[in-house]
Amino acid sequence: MINALRGMKDLIFEDAERYRYVTETAAKIASNYGFEYIETPILEETRLFRRSVGESSDIVGKEMYRFTDKGGNDVCLRPEGTAGVVRAFIQAKLDRQQGQKYRFFYFGPMFRYERPQKGRLRQFHQFGVESFGEKSVAEDFTLIQMLSDIFDALGIRYSVQINSLGCDACRPPYRENLVSHLEGIREELCEDCRRRIESNPIRVLDCKNEHCQELLSEAPRITHNLCDDCDRDFQQLQDLLSNARIPYRVDPNLVRGLDYYTGTAFEFVSDEIGAQSAIAGGGRYDRLVEYLDGRPTPGIGFAIGIERIMELVRIPEKERSGWYLGTMIPEGIDSILKLAHKKRKNGEKVVVEYSPKGLKGHLKGADKVGARYCAVIGEDEWKNGSIWVKDLLRKEEKVIPIQEA
Numbered sequence: 001m002i003n004a005l006r007g008m009k010d011l012i013f014e015d016a017e018r019y020r021y022v023t024e025t026a027a028k029i030a031s032n033y034g035f036e037y038i039e040t041p042i043l044e045e046t047r048l049f050r051r052s053v054g055e056s057s058d059i060v061g062k063e064m065y066r067f068t069d070k071g072g073n074d075v076c077l078r079p080e081g082t083a084g085v086v087r088a089f090i091q092a093k094l095d096r097q098q099g100q101k102y103r104f105f106y107f108g109p110m111f112r113y114e115r116p117q118k119g120r121l122r123q124f125h126q127f128g129v130e131s132f133g134e135k136s137v138a139e140d141f142t143l144i145q146m147l148s149d150i151f152d153a154l155g156i157r158y159s160v161q162i163n164s165l166g167c168d169a170c171r172p173p174y175r176e177n178l179v180s181h182l183e184g185i186r187e188e189l190c191e192d193c194r195r196r197i198e199s200n201p202i203r204v205l206d207c208k209n210e211h212c213q214e215l216l217s218e219a220p221r222i223t224h225n226l227c228d229d230c231d232r233d234f235q236q237l238q239d240l241l242s243n244a245r246i247p248y249r250v251d252p253n254l255v256r257g258l259d260y261y262t263g264t265a266f267e268f269v270s271d272e273i274g275a276q277s278a279i280a281g282g283g284r285y286d287r288l289v290e291y292l293d294g295r296p297t298p299g300i301g302f303a304i305g306i307e308r309i310m311e312l313v314r315i316p317e318k319e320r321s322g323w324y325l326g327t328m329i330p331e332g333i334d335s336i337l338k339l340a341h342k343k344r345k346n347g348e349k350v351v352v353e354y355s356p357k358g359l360k361g362h363l364k365g366a367d368k369v370g371a372r373y374c375a376v377i378g379e380d381e382w383k384n385g386s387i388w389v390k391d392l393l394r395k396e397e398k399v400i401p402i403q404e405a
């Protein structure tokens with residue numbers, strides 16, 4: 001027997017249903033917000049992610065699903081969705097349409113070569129959106145509102161955490177300030193944090209180590225060191241959220257470590273899956289398009305980890321729908337196939353049982369596939385050109401001419 005690879009999982013029955021429900025619900029809401037569907041390749045050049053996700057990240061450092069293809073190209077399976085969409089945006093020369101806004105949504109599998117014993121999947125799924133060309137903080141608010149709408153629709157409780165990461169004007173002095181503070185407590189910090197003081201000091205702030213978190217409570221906060229523009233935007237974002245009655249909390253330790261992240265960062269967390277786990281995250285990346293050789297273009301996006309919310313999704317009870325068609329005699333098959341095709345062309349759901357069997361067997365079959373109507377041709381019906389139909393919802397049955405079925 002051949003099994004799926006380690007860390008890879010089939011989406012089947014209930015899981016498949018949930019995946020489809022999540023992506024369809026989110027896609028519908030994103031479309032209502034004016035976002036358009038985009039699909040980019042799963043396989044990309046490795047250097048796309050080295051430059052966008054960053055060399056110092058765990059994703060690129062340890063977790064890339066990377067190999068050399070037959071043509072000798074260094075390629076990898078996408079570990080996240082933003083890089084590919086930004087590449088596509090630049091490749092389509094949309095960065096040259098200054099002043100235009102482009103908004104996209106995507107969903108699909110992502111890959112990280114993690115140790116499977118952590119219970120993490122190597123192939124997992126995300127739904128995400130990316131918005132290009134809009135500098136206004138109203139767009140940041142709108143993305144957060146869209147995400148709340150999506151989780152509301154899925155029946156998932158959440159809380160929102162926000163932060164501002166500043167800009168090219170206010171972040172460098174803040175960083176210096178932070179580094180000098182961290183140098184003072186260097187010896188007490190964990191090994192990862194000590195290494196990050198040089199490579200990526202802002203990431204020290206989101207260390208998961210409890211001892212580090214205690215030490216960091218005195219660290220200077222970016223939100224106290226914002227320039228006037230960034231401060232005004234951050235205030236406006238909070239006003240917009242309050243006015244829309246979206247509850248939020250400012251979390252100064254919510255950071256994203258790379259230079260192209262600017263301004264708003266946000267995370268949605270749920271306490272339904274253990275201690276305050278992130279179920280979605282996003283933020284501004286006003287310099288990412290430049291980083292990938294495009295013309296400077298403001299951008300912002302978010303991504304939802306679908307596996308993280310799968311168990312929390314409340315799918316509405318499915319009602320009986322469509323038809324189940326069967327026959328009790330071999331000669332009846334042609335009539336039910338014709339009727340099935342007519343109905344399918346008409347947009348109705350039809351399941352056909354080809355094997356002739358008794359009425360009891362057919363009713364069981366109709367129940368199993370969740371059909372509303374069970375229609376069966378028996379000896380008499382076949383002779384008269386009629387069909388027996390039972391409405392399984394109303395529990396009514398009758399024999400009608402087959403053309404009327």
Ligand SMILES: [Zn+2]
Pocket residue numbers: 166167168169170171226227228229230231
């Ligand atoms: Zn600033």
Ligand SMILES: [Zn+2]
Pocket residue numbers: 189190191192193207208209212
């Ligand atoms: Zn630490």
